Amino acid sequence: MKIPSIDPSECxxxxxxxxxxxxxxxxxxxxxxxxxxxxxxxxxxxEECIKNCPADCIAWEEV
Ligand code: SF4
Structure with a gap:
């Protein structure tokens, strides 16, 4: 399954x-x-959030 993840060092x-x-x-x-x-x-x-995140720090992660 795919879950969104945030890179906190870039947020x-x-x-x-x-x-x-x-x-x-x-x-x-x-x-x-x-x-x-x-x-x-x-x-x-x-996907909308990934596109609009100004820091480009949201991504899908496969778990
Ligand atoms: S959109 Fe991106 S930079 Fe803004 S709060 Fe969310 S994860 Fe952080």
């Missing part, structure tokens, strides 16, 4: 991914953007 905290796809991307208690634990991920919405 600029802009919240574009949260605005575009709040079911997948959220801010955790430590203040970092993270990927929610979901049984499956909406491919089109995540």
């Amino acid at each position: 600029t905290d802009c919240e574009v991914c949260i605005e575009l796809c709040p079911t997948v991307f959220r801010r955790n208690d430590a203040g970092f953007i993270e990927v929610a634990d979901l049984p499956e991920y909406p491919e089109e919405e995540v």
Whole structure:
């Protein structure tokens, strides 16, 4: 299965991914953007986030 992942060292905290796809991307208690634990991920919405992430730090990961 494919899950989206964020490279935290590149993330600029802009919240574009949260605005575009709040079911997948959220801010955790430590203040970092993270990927929610979901049984499956909406491919089109995540693709939109990948395209629009200004830091280019979201990618699919095969697990
Ligand atoms: S869109 Fe990219 S840079 Fe912006 S908060 Fe999300 S992961 Fe970080």
